[in-house]
Amino acid sequence: MIDLRKPHLQHVHNLPSLLACSATGADVDTVIVNGRVLMRGRRLLVIDEDELLEQASRRARRITEGL
Numbered sequence: 001m002i003d004l005r006k007p008h009l010q011h012v013h014n015l016p017s018l019l020a021c022s023a024t025g026a027d028v029d030t031v032i033v034n035g036r037v038l039m040r041g042r043r044l045l046v047i048d049e050d051e052l053l054e055q056a057s058r059r060a061r062r063i064t065e066g067l
Helices: 015-021 049-065
Strands: 031-033 036-040
């Protein structure tokens, strides 16, 4: 779900075109896949964001240490 009440998303004449040309990932508020809510209010519900960021940081260190 996308909140269209933002200045860059006004004047909706052709919604698919507007979304393709003007919307960004930052405009997404809620994501539902196969009836399952994955994100609500811009908060991930199925992934531990802190753990994901820690894993990414560890992997980045391993990559840079190997260079």
